[in-house]
Amino acid sequence: MAMKTLVKNCPFCKKVVEQRAYASWGRQPSEQDKWQFGSPLRLCPHCGKLFIDSDRQELAITGPRRQDMAVVGPASLRLALMGIVLGALLLVGKLNVLAYIAFGVALATLVADAALYPTRQKKLAAERVASEKRLSDPGYARALKKAGYDIPERYLKEEESK
Numbered sequence: 051m052a053m054k055t056l057v058k059n060c061p062f063c064k065k066v067v068e069q070r071a072y073a074s075w076g077r078q079p080s081e082q083d084k085w086q087f088g089s090p091l092r093l094c095p096h097c098g099k100l101f102i103d104s105d106r107q108e109l110a111i112t113g114p115r116r117q118d119m120a121v122v123g124p125a126s127l128r129l130a131l132m133g134i135v136l137g138a139l140l141l142v143g144k145l146n147v148l149a150y151i152a153f154g155v156a157l158a159t160l161v162a163d164a165a166l167y168p169t170r171q172k173k174l175a176a177e178r179v180a181s182e183k184r185l186s187d188p189g190y191a192r193a194l195k196k197a198g199y200d201i202p203e204r205y206l207k208e209e210e211s212k
């Protein structure tokens with residue numbers, strides 16, 4: 051697992067707006083690994099100007115990634131696999147107690163991550179609702195389209211007068 055650091059600067063005042071690490075799973079990091087779900091329209095805390103953050107995606111449009119839907123995330127899966135391999139090696143070396151500890155850690159990692167699965171899905175569902183709500187504002191949807199996002203036609207319509 052490769053960790054990369056993403057530093058984001060405000061396009062206006064050039065100050066650092068965000069700094070975070072993201073991981074790629076056993077391959078070259080792709081654009082998708084950088085994504086976070088939320089509004090791409092961001093307010094710079096330093097100069098107060100609005101800018102578009104191209105690593106933010108509206109969940110209502112792009113949909114979740116494979117790693118967002120996994121019951122056990124790729125990071126936990128790798129950790130568990132390492133535990134199993136280590137346990138097997140210890141078994142071969144007749145270090146049974148240590149082997150069982152390694153297997154136990156592997157199992158606990160899987161169980162702990164799977165236990166958090168409903169929480170992760172609930173968060174995703176809440177984010178999708180928030181995303182739909184933001185996009186229901188045609189002005190907002192048009193601003194994103196202008197910034198290069200692929201916005202479906204149904205969000206771009208003028209608000210019908212009731």
Ligand SMILES: [Zn+2]
Nearest residue numbers: 060063094097
């Ligand atoms: Zn700024």
